[in-house]
Amino acid sequence: xxxxxxxxxxxxxxxxxxxxxxCTYTATGYPSLFWYVQYPxxxxxxxxxxxxxxxxxxxKGFEATYRKETTSFHxxxxxVQVSDSAVYFCALIGGDRYKLTxxxxxxxxxxx
Amino acid sequence: EAxxxxxxxxxxxxxxxxxxxxxSQNMNHEYMSWYRQDPGLGLRxxxxxxxxxxxxxxxxxxxxxxxxxxxxxxxxILESPSPNQTSLYFCASSSTGGxxxxxxxxxxxxxxxx
Numbered sequence: 137x138x139x140x141x142x143x144x145x146x147x148x149x150x151x152x153x154x155x156x157x158x159c160t161y162t163a164t165g166y167p168s169l170f171w172y173v174q175y176p177x178x179x180x181x182x183x184x185x186x187x188x189x190x191x192x193x194x195x196k197g198f199e200a201t202y203r204k205e206t207t208s209f210h211x212x213x214x215x216v217q218v219s220d221s222a223v224y225f226c227a228l229i230g231g232d233r234y235k236l237t238x239x240x241x242x243x244x245x246x247x248x
Numbered sequence: 249e250a251x252x253x254x255x256x257x258x259x260x261x262x263x264x265x266x267x268x269x270x271x272s273q274n275m276n277h278e279y280m281s282w283y284r285q286d287p288g289l290g291l292r293x294x295x296x297x298x299x300x301x302x303x304x305x306x307x308x309x310x311x312x313x314x315x316x317x318x319x320x321x322x323x324x325i326l327e328s329p330s331p332n333q334t335s336l337y338f339c340a341s342s343s344t345g346g347x348x349x350x351x352x353x354x355x356x357x358x359x360x361x362x
Contacts, residue, residue, distance in 0.1 A: 234279060
């Protein structure tokens, strides 16, 4: 079945540091890929998405590129802020169009 | 405002006492789903619905029931809750099965069963 593997962290960075959170996937066909963010005490918010190979999703300074050859969708940001502290989930929708398959989440803490 | 609304946000109950967590969306979405979030396990799908009166099991359906009598509502029912159902629950909805737009999530319901 479909699966998502992401670095589990926790990841601790200083403000303005470069962020990478690795995400790889296993899926049949051509899945759609997503990054969701969960701020403390809140629900999940869609951060960005990509629906086909080589698409780049971007939002709020975050980017991720759908790499079919390496089955990856790594999340990057050039300069993190304290307000980016949250849990980040990589997810996909594959053969079962009714199910999001999630990675286990990565806790990011950004210190001033 | 387009949103998915869950109630209650927090609930503490005792083993065996039936409870319902409500979920409502105002976006006229066909697809709705319930997930539970547990430390170290991420989010796992409990049940989903493709439209009114059409539901199916997800990965962890044991101990849960759902119904979809109206398009906007998708309640989660625990008929005899047990402590292993203590978790954070999320309802989500989508217009197209999520492939192009992803799912919109509610704010969550933190359930504690003692």
